[in-house]
Amino acid sequence: MTGWSWIRIATILVYLFLFAPVAVVILLAFNANQFGSFPIQGFSLRWFEALYHNDAIVRAFKTSLLLGVLTSAISTTLGTLAALAMVRYDFPGKRTVSSLLVAPILIPEVVLAVALLLFLQFLSLPKSFFLLLMGHVVFTLPFVVLVVQARLVSIRRDVEEAAMSLGATPIQTFFEITLPLMLPAVMAGMLFSFTISFDDITGTLFWKPGGIETVPTQIFAMLRNSISPEINALGAVMVIFTVALPLLGTAIARRMSAAKMKSAKT
C-alpha cells in the first residue's frame, strides 16, 4: 500500500470519529424506542413533540435565542467599530488595544469565566441576565473583530479616497462605500457570534443567575438525571441551529450576489 492510501484511510477514520457520534444522536432522535439506544425501532417524531411540551426546554430555548441574538447584535456593532479603528486610524497604544481585543480567544474560557465572576463579586454586583450577556459579548467580540479586520484590510483606502474626492463626506463614504464592501464580513461575524453564544456552556455555567437555563446548561442538567431520548432530539435541533443556520446564511448571500450579477448582465 502506498503512503497516500494510508493517509486517506487515516483521514476517513478521523472524520468518522468526529462525526459518527453526531450522526448517532440525530438518528436516535427519530427512534421510536423508549430507551434512546440501538437498535432503531421505527421512525417517530415523538421526542420532538415531547421537547415542544417540555416547558423547561422551551424556556431554555427562548433564553438561548434571546441571548444569542443580543450577543450577536452587540458584538457585531462593537466589533465592527473596533476593527475600523484598528485598520483605518492611528492612535497611541494601538498595538496594545489590538492584542487586548483578541486576548479572550487565547485565554482559556474557564479562566475568563472565573475572572469575570470574581470581578463581579469585587464590585458586589449580583449575577443577572445582563451580566451573562456581557460575558458572552466579551468572548464573541474577538471573532467579529478578526473577521471584519481581515476584510477591511483588503478594502483599498483609495476607493474611499476616490469617493471623498467626488464630494462624499467621510460619513457618506462609510455608508455608501466601506460598509457595503465589508458587509459579508459583518454578516459572518454576526453568525459566528450567534453560534458561539448559542452553544456556549463553560462561561454560561459560571455566569448564569439562578433559575435561568440556556439550552446547553439545560441539557447538562438533564444528563445528570438520566439519558432521555429527548436529549437526542434537542441535540438534533441544536445541530440544525448551529450548522444549518450559517450554511443558509452563506447560501443566501451567494444567491444575492449572483442575482445582482445576473441583473447587471441583462
Added chain:
Amino acid sequence: MAETRNAVELRNVVKRFGEFTAVQRMNLTVPDNSFVTFLGPSGCGKTTTLRMIAGLTDITDGDLLIRDKRVNALPIHKRNLGLVFQSYALFPHKTIFDNIAFGLKYRKIPRSMIGEKVKRALDLVQLPNVGDRYPNQLSGGQQQRIALARAIVIEPDVLLLDEPLSALDANLREEMRVELKRIQRELGIATVFVTHDQSEALAMSDKLVVMNNGMIEQEGAPEDVYNNPVSAFVADFLGHSNIIAGELDGPDQEYMPVHLSSGETLLTTRQQAGRVARVEGSKSVRAVIRAEKIDLSTENIPQDGMVALPGRIKTVDYLGQTARYFVTVNGRDWQVINPINAHPHAEGADVFMNIAARNCVILPGHAD
C-alpha cells in the same frame, strides 16, 4: 480675453513625516488649462505633493491655493477635484453608471441631467455601452477610462492623476496616453500628472517639473528642460547623457573650446558658456552631451562648429529603430544613441563621434 490664472499654486509648501522632510519649500504653479507633469525617481515626493493638492495629506507649512483661494484646511470633499489612481479605485459594488454618477449625486444635479451627463462622459472615453456592467467585468484599460470619466464628469477645477497608466501594458499605455491628452485638450481641464516614465512626461506636458529629494530640480517646457538641463541630475535623468568634467578656455567668442579631463577638446557656444559665466573665479565646468546628440560616422568630415573625436565601438545594443553604442575614446566610454540606416555600426569598428558646439551643454563644475 480672460487672463490666464492659476488653477493651483503652491507657496513654500513643506511636508514632513515626523523627522523626515518629504517635500521642501516647494513653489509651483499650475496654469489654467495646462498639463503639468511631475517627473522624478521613486520616493522623490511626487505622490506626496499630489496628495497635498488633493487634500488627502495635510500640509506642514506653506500655502496651497486652488483658483486663488487658500485651501490649506479645506477637506477633500469640498475641493472639487478629479482624482485618478494607478489602481483605478472604482467602486466594485456599483455599476459603471453608478460609479460615474457618484460625484453628480453630491452636486444637486437633477436626476434627468445625471443620465445625460453620464452618457456624455462614457462617449468621451469611447465606452458608450458599458453602463450596466460592474467594474470586474471590464479590462484594465477600460476600468481606467471609467475612472477618468468618473473624475471629469463633475467638471473639476483640477484633474490629479497619479501614475494612471502604470498598470497598463505597453501598447495600451501608448493608446491611453494619446486618449488622455485628447480629452484634456477637449475639456481644457488643468491637469497634474505624476509619472516616472520620461517619454510619457515629454510627450504630454505643457510644463514639466523634474523633482528630486522633495525639491524641484527644474521646471519648464519639455524641450527646454530636455535641451538645457540645469543640473547633472536632470541631464542624467532625462535621457542618457555623457557628463565629463573640463575647463572652459579662451576668449569670449562664438565657439569656445572646452578641455575635457580625459584629454579631448570639445567646442561649445558662447550662449552655453554664458550660463556659467556668473560663477566667479573658476573656469572648471562639466560638459553634458546627450547620447542621441552625437553623430557617428566612419569618415571625418570637418564642419564649422563641430568636433570629431576618433573612437572605437565597444558594444552595440540593438533597440529597434535606434542602436545604443558604447564608444571608447582615450580609455573612456561614451554612450551614443543613433538611428540605424540600413546597418548599425559593428562592434570593434573605428568611428568618429561628431559633436556640435550647440549640443555641448555646460554646467558649473563643482558638485550640485
